[in-house]
Amino acid sequence: MAYTTPGETRSKVLAFVRERLLKGEAPTVREVQSAFGFRSVESARAHLEALVEEGRLTKLPGQSRGYRLAEGTPAGAALVPLVGRVAAGRLREALEDPDGYVAVRADLRGEHFALRVEGESMVGAGILPGDVVVVRRQPTARDGDVVVARVGDEATVKTLRRRGGAVVLEPANPAFSPIVVTRGDLAILGRVVEVRRSLEQER
Amino acid sequence: MAYTTPGETRSKVLAFVRERLLKGEAPTVREVQSAFGFRSVESARAHLEALVEEGRLTKLPGQSRGYRLAEGTPAGAALVPLVGRVAAGRLREALEDPDGYVAVRADLRGEHFALRVEGESMVGAGILPGDVVVVRRQPTARDGDVVVARVGDEATVKTLRRRGGAVVLEPANPAFSPIVVTRGDLAILGRVVEVRRSLEQER
């Protein structure tokens, strides 16, 4: 051994790199160096390289800020646009100028966006007014999926039901009535994959 | 003007950079160059520099992959550990070896973690079994806050009520009874700031 207990500094380096990566900013070798007060770059690089060797880290060789977490750990996080309302089916334009952003895991497949829910038509499904739904963009959906669909000139969140040839957008609130649409009138914007409710404003 | 309509390529460059940044990976100048087929690095850099001048981008001078979105746009996304259960108050250990990660905005202040909810004691507050709550770590909380507290050797999600000197952990389900605790027995692990429910498994 030498200077410190074997593996001790190594683990601290891993913890440092992981913390930085979870924050979304990959460190450089020299940033690791200065974080630990190493007087040589090589000290930092040796630890990083050893961690890769042990399979606890991955790296993109030659690239700056190229160290990544090992397989099995998340790829990172991404932001998707949050829209408050989608008028006249202009989803594309709404996504260009969003009201905000929400964070999702980067390993989600497909294109996603988020929508703030208005109205109480889905309270039975645990989707309350003001909630944010994360939506995977897709033009079709299965029976029973909670979807975002355009009906008229506004987007709405409902459960999709297939009744033979017809399609029904079914609310989850007895005070609302199902919407029966013919194929031409229906535009499915995506499928709801997650519901989020912030408790921040209660402070 | 020259080669293309003024501002046209500029906007496309901004869109490219923003898309990359929302994915969590800042591009280099030369990556912008090759994405647009510029034959000179300077063509890409001139656009980027102009975007900074216009206030539509920010940058960390001299740093590699240093271009960022302008003020007012989110700082990025981060991952926080997700724990399934917290036994015997060993929160620190649980966070070191999480069951997974969830994405949150990087501009949240404080340290956060996520917890998968078990049991139906908070269904009245819209928190169902299997839901994930995002928790801000803090040792105290106000009356009415939904908190994660350790009672006995397990973590629990309840509404915090202050009854004079006593503290009550109040469920949101008539089938459960409030927990009255004296100060010494109570360890507040954090305050719930968001509730999330995945609909993925329904596919």
Place this chain on the structure above:
DNA sequence: TTGCAAGACAGACAGGTGTATGGTTTCGTC
């Protein structure tokens, strides 16, 4: 035509960053 502004190009330079080579210190083991 001339001038000008904006876009694009070519080439170079400088600092950031990953990498390599060899040496030094510390501690445990034979």
Place this chain on the structure above:
DNA sequence: GACGAAACCATACACCTGTCTGTCTTGCAA
């Protein structure tokens, strides 16, 4: 004490990446 393993140091080198200078092209306007 000799040896070896692990941690650390010093010093380069090479490539990645941001930056600068000068020039050319294009389209518009005086």
